[in-house]
């Protein structure tokens with residue numbers, strides 16, 4: 001079930017109030033104006049109690065794939081000396097029709113994300129209902145109560161052309177809006193930690209000036225003044241326990257260079273300086289979802305020494321830095337660059353394999369065996385097969401975000417990043433080739449593509465997760481729909497394929513990949529089928545698009561029996577062993593596979609052995 005990818009559903013309830021509908025169908029009325037005052041009182045009361053227990057207040061802004069789990073990890077952390085919880089977390093989510101339901105979900109101790117990792121449900125239930133260190137809210141007023149704000153909202157890159165990422169732009173307006181709200185609400189002692197993947201320069205050149213301006217407009221005074229007994233001019237006084245004690249006992253790793261070569265200069269100001277930091281997430285939704293946030297290496301940096309010290313201390317208190325030490329960068333732009341380079345590197349390895357996968361397909365080679373052969377060499381152990389395209393939220397956009405920032409935030413028009421650009425373009429279009437292979441297989445069976453019934457097994461972007469964002473499967477479906485095939489889909493982790501069902505509004509109006517193809521009207525009728533046996537019935541072709549565990553050991557005899565006749569089988573992800581390929585062929589199927597040119601040889605030997 002892909003809970004987070006719920007579409008904007010601007011429905012209304014019987015009283016005509018707008019509601020947010022969760023993927024399971026429950027309707028949650030959106031908060032009304034009068035609810036905000038009540039919510040603020042609830043939050044203030046909670047915060048008072050938690051401060052009395054000596055806990056720091058952490059607001060996580062954006063309860064998505066990253067924020068939901070980060071909030072839980074922080075709420076589950078304990079003081080490493082006393083063993084008692086040291087943080088109280090308020091997960092803050094804007095009350096949009098698309099996402100508001102996540103707040104009542106969290107308040108019930110239910111995760112707003114689904115995954116194969118059993119720890120997701122456990123940690124959220126434990127923190128909300130057991131330890132009571134996690135609450136959720138729709139109100140930005142929570143920001144004014146925070147000692148730390150962790151920003152986990154999205155920053156998209158919109159592409160205007162398929163396979164040409166340069167024609168597009170970063171959708172940074174929503175992020176700027178978030179910084180503005182933060183600047184308008186937070187106390188000056190509050191550390192703002194940006195975890196969102198952002199174009200290099202965002203923390204220093206966008207977030208910092210926005211916060212600084214807000215502080216000036218609010219007429220705030222330096223936090224030091226609070227120690228003298230003077231209160232903030234426009235905010236209620238904060239509890240003394242909230243003022244951060246900078247006498248750190250944590251060993252702060254120094255930045256890689258102590259010399260300050262930064263062109264970024266914090267201006268002298270009578271106003272408090274925003275404490276801004278950047279540390280990106282490396283979360284992997286999947287079997288080790290929670291551990292990928294808590295038990296994994298982090299890179300971080302702050303805009304000045306205090307911010308750097310604060311972020312190191314905060315991350316050291318909530319993450320397993322003993323086993324996974326932090327890397328502290330000189331400046332946020334370096335930390336931001338790390339994330340962009342890290343993901344561009346991965347996108348590049350995958351794109352590189354596209355050309356060798358195509359070679360293998362044409363010249364009788366099985367690319368999966370080539371990869372296995374190379375992988376044993378430790379220096380090459382991260383070589384990977386790209387499947388039918390590189391999806392997920394991050395790899396298709398991060399290199400593009402980086403380039404956009406370098407041009408538009410840093411003003412550098414000269415650098416062109418040809419490798420990163422080519423890699424993303426190749427990855428973005430690979431799914432179209434998978435659809436062509438499906439046509440070839442049908443042709444070999446003597447069936448036309450127009451009107452063929454094609455079952456796509458797997459809608460998500462990778463195995464054993466329900467995240468369908470930018471999946472290769474979507475491109476396969478769209479290209480086949482363009483060729484007038486009748487598409488159906490099965491995915492054990494996805495209830496609704498919103499990219500197809502709600503293509504007019506999802507991921508946003510005018511941004512569906514439908515706009516790159518003809519003949520897309522009908523795909524809104526496609527529904528994810530829960531029962532594989534039923535989904536297989538009568539299929540002309542079965543496209544194994546994702547390596548979900550449910551598809552790895554499918555018995556060919558069973559599959560063909562459900563279909564009711566031999567069909568075309570297309571393996572997009574190195575799913576089928578030679579033995580399984582052989583059995584499908586013996587059952588009269590035609591088999592094709594991305595990068596699996598050796599299937600032609602197996603086909604010949606099966607045909608010759610079947611000649612009496």
Ligand SMILES: NC(=O)c1ccc[n+]([C@@H]2O[C@H](COP(=O)([O-])OP(=O)(O)OC[C@H]3O[C@@H](n4cnc5c(N)ncnc54)[C@H](O)[C@@H]3O)[C@@H](O)[C@H]2O)c1
Pocket residue numbers: 004061062063064065066067092093094096099152153154155174177178195196197198281282283284285393394
């Ligand atoms: N998903 C991943 O696997 C992953 C991995 C590493 C890094 N990241 C990065 O983390 C960031 C978040 O990604 P995600 O997958 O969690 O995105 P997401 O879309 O699942 O979640 C973002 C959430 O923020 C909320 N939001 C947006 N604006 C808001 C505002 N002003 N106030 C409060 N809430 C707001 C949205 O409603 C949504 O619930 C992105 O920059 C992404 O690139 C994601």
